[in-house]
Amino acid sequence: MTEKENNKKTEDLGNYFPINKSYIKRKKIYNRIAYTFAALAFIIGAFPVFHIIYSALIIGYKYLNWNFISTLPSGFPIGAKGGILNAIIGDLYLVVIASCLAVPLGIGSGLYLSLFGKKRTNSIIRLLNELMIGIPSVVWGIMGFYIFSTNAGLGFHFGFSALAAGLTLGFIMTPIVTLLTEQAVNRIPVSYIEGALAMGATKWQATKSVIVKAAMGGIFTAVLLGVLNIIGQTAPLLFTNYYNTGMPTGVTGPGGAVGDLAMLIFIYIHEPSRILHYKAEAASVVLLFFVFALDIGMRLISWVTVKIFEML
Amino acid sequence: MADIDKNNKNNNIDKNNIDNAIDNNKEEIKIEVKNLNFYYGDYHLLKDINLFFKKNSVCTILGPSGCGKSSFLRTLNRMNDYTEGSKLKGEVLLDGKNIYDKSIDVVELRRNVGMVFQNPNPFPKTVFENVAFGLKIHGIRNKQFIAERVEKCLKYAGLFDEVKDKLHKNAFSLSGGQQQRLCIARAIATNPSVLLMDEPTAYLDPASTATILDLIANFKKFYTIIIVSHNIQQAGRISDYSGFFLNGELIEFSKSGDFFTRPKDKRTENFITNRF
Ligand SMILES: Nc1ncnc2c1ncn2[C@@H]1O[C@H](COP(=O)(O)OP(=O)(O)OP(=O)(O)O)[C@@H](O)[C@H]1O
Ligand SMILES: [Mg+2]
Numbered sequence: 360m361t362e363k364e365n366n367k368k369t370e371d372l373g374n375y376f377p378i379n380k381s382y383i384k385r386k387k388i389y390n391r392i393a394y395t396f397a398a399l400a401f402i403i404g405a406f407p408v409f410h411i412i413y414s415a416l417i418i419g420y421k422y423l424n425w426n427f428i429s430t431l432p433s434g435f436p437i438g439a440k441g442g443i444l445n446a447i448i449g450d451l452y453l454v455v456i457a458s459c460l461a462v463p464l465g466i467g468s469g470l471y472l473s474l475f476g477k478k479r480t481n482s483i484i485r486l487l488n489e490l491m492i493g494i495p496s497v498v499w500g501i502m503g504f505y506i507f508s509t510n511a512g513l514g515f516h517f518g519f520s521a522l523a524a525g526l527t528l529g530f531i532m533t534p535i536v537t538l539l540t541e542q543a544v545n546r547i548p549v550s551y552i553e554g555a556l557a558m559g560a561t562k563w564q565a566t567k568s569v570i571v572k573a574a575m576g577g578i579f580t581a582v583l584l585g586v587l588n589i590i591g592q593t594a595p596l597l598f599t600n601y602y603n604t605g606m607p608t609g610v611t612g613p614g615g616a617v618g619d620l621a622m623l624i625f626i627y628i629h630e631p632s633r634i635l636h637y638k639a640e641a642a643s644v645v646l647l648f649f650v651f652a653l654d655i656g657m658r659l660i661s662w663v664t665v666k667i668f669e670m671l
Numbered sequence: 672m673a674d675i676d677k678n679n680k681n682n683n684i685d686k687n688n689i690d691n692a693i694d695n696n697k698e699e700i701k702i703e704v705k706n707l708n709f710y711y712g713d714y715h716l717l718k719d720i721n722l723f724f725k726k727n728s729v730c731t732i733l734g735p736s737g738c739g740k741s742s743f744l745r746t747l748n749r750m751n752d753y754t755e756g757s758k759l760k761g762e763v764l765l766d767g768k769n770i771y772d773k774s775i776d777v778v779e780l781r782r783n784v785g786m787v788f789q790n791p792n793p794f795p796k797t798v799f800e801n802v803a804f805g806l807k808i809h810g811i812r813n814k815q816f817i818a819e820r821v822e823k824c825l826k827y828a829g830l831f832d833e834v835k836d837k838l839h840k841n842a843f844s845l846s847g848g849q850q851q852r853l854c855i856a857r858a859i860a861t862n863p864s865v866l867l868m869d870e871p872t873a874y875l876d877p878a879s880t881a882t883i884l885d886l887i888a889n890f891k892k893f894y895t896i897i898i899v900s901h902n903i904q905q906a907g908r909i910s911d912y913s914g915f916f917l918n919g920e921l922i923e924f925s926k927s928g929d930f931f932t933r934p935k936d937k938r939t940e941n942f943i944t945n946r947f
Contacts, residue, residue: 548792553788557786560808561808564808
């Protein structure tokens with residue numbers, strides 16, 4: 360385009376550009392209002408979190424010592440002396456058992472949904488999955504009770520035990536992991552998958568070496584959120600494990616029940632004993648700390664796993 | 672591109688391919704497309720396409736946006752297999768065999784028919800791993816062979832000198848033009864005989880574009896190349912055959928010389944002259 364043509368074009372467009380001054384003023388006010396509202400919402404949302412941490416620390420601080428997390432509860436009422444080791448070990452049992460079920464099942468179905476399934480079956484599975492996330496945990500507890508604890512169900516007769524509770528929690532965790540894994544994989548650009556397939560990779564090869572790696576961060580977040588969800592559950596434990604003040608001697612039957620932090624807090628708070636109330640607050644600080652540590656730990660594991668997958 | 676030529680001579684890249692190239696009868700047909708019809712659901716996109724690609728030739732597919740060029744290219748390595756609701760009728764003969772035949776191994780087909788995409792799409796891996804990927808998925812485990820082959824392919828794609836210190840850095844740290852050449856190196860690693868390129872220079876600056884076009888001219892010795900392009904000058908410069916698509920129909924297909932100087936169809940002429 361020559362200079363002349365260029366000038367002509369601007370002329371054609373005209374210099375008239377009606378600016379609405381009062382609207383410009385107003386839009387700045389709207390912006391301020393929106394900003395204030397968002398900040399306010401954040402403060403209101405975050406306040407309880409800080410308040411919980413603050414009050415739990417204030418009340419429970421004198422019990423927060425090494426002894427508290429390294430000894431079993433004792434004294435009368437039980438827990439008046441000693442610590443919460445039973446609950447910490449119990450949570451470990453439950454998280455490991457639940458993860459053994461939910462991690463392969465959840466990641467597997469998430470990958471399947473986003474990569475392999477046919478569209479129509481997918482939307483049915485997805486709907487069912489979302490329904491499962493919506494089922495109240497007390498219902499899962501009753502289901503777990505019938506299926507795993509009693510001998511009325513499918514023939515498992517695990518009693519009130521870590522295995523019955525862990526599997527029940529695993530079923531709560533699975534749909535969460537499935538949903539988040541699928542979302543993580545769907546966020547990967549199609550071009551990665553196409554690039555791998557176009558070189559003659561099978562879908563599994565593309566999944567294994569390109570997709571899982573690209574989605575690793577998201578998949579770990581999926582597992583993390585699943586674990587965080589079940590670590591705080593009490594309702595399912597009421598029906599499948601209840602609570603053990605000592606160490607388990609197995610994972611099923613009598614002696615198979617474990618302690619659990621959330622149950623410990625629940626039980627201590629209902630005892631008419633000031634010491635136990637304080638200890639419940641201290642236990643919730645420990646629970647919060649574990650959640651925090653888990654978050655950081657998962658990020659680390661995710662980072663390491665990516666490195667390992669890179670070498671495969 | 673003296674550099675590349677030098678590289679080629681010094682490193683004696685891909686002996687097999689060079690031998691093939693000498694043995695090949697230049698006029699032999701590599702791919703023949705017969706009565707190809709392609710549908711996205713009810714939408715009849717490609718209508719009765721008939722054409723052929725000669726061995727060791729470069730063919731450019733031209734046409735306005737949305738006329739079905741990419742879809743056509745993707746029928747040649749069966750990438751459309753994964754498109755929900757797509758349907759295909761007709762035949763695509765590669766070395767005389769219909770690639771849509773039940774007995775065809777799609778994995779082997781795609782090893783043999785490499786593809787370079789419109790947007791550079793390296794994997795989120797290191798430069799080295801990007802090229803090695805194609806070898807590993809086909810079961811090659813010999814570390815030394817892989818290392819040599821990766822180096823050769825990178826040299827061949829005119830990239831080695833630029834990345835030799837960054838082989839173990841993430842591929843995303845390369846520039847757009849380097850990423851695209853990495854994708855080319857990746858595509859030739861599996862020793863294909865056909866290369867499909869969907870607007871390989873669409874998002875590149877003139878210098879990177881020129882590098883890649885020179886590569887393509889050089890590649891002819893080893894591969895049958897089919898390029899989708901929006902750039903008519905480019906097409907005229909590098910291709911032996913040209914085809915013009917419009918609304919899913921193949922309007923004209925001929926030797927590039929005739930295609931650009933004496934188009935038979937008025938629509939082809941309009942397309943060419945509008946863009947020149
Ligand atoms: N997955 C799909 N499902 C349905 N329709 C599609 C799909 N992919 C492409 N199309 C349609 O097919 C037509 C041709 O698309 P195609 O990508 O082959 O065009 P193109 O010639 O490569 O265009 P461009 O030059 O813009 O890349 C378009 O109208 C597009 O809307
Ligand atoms: Mg296209």
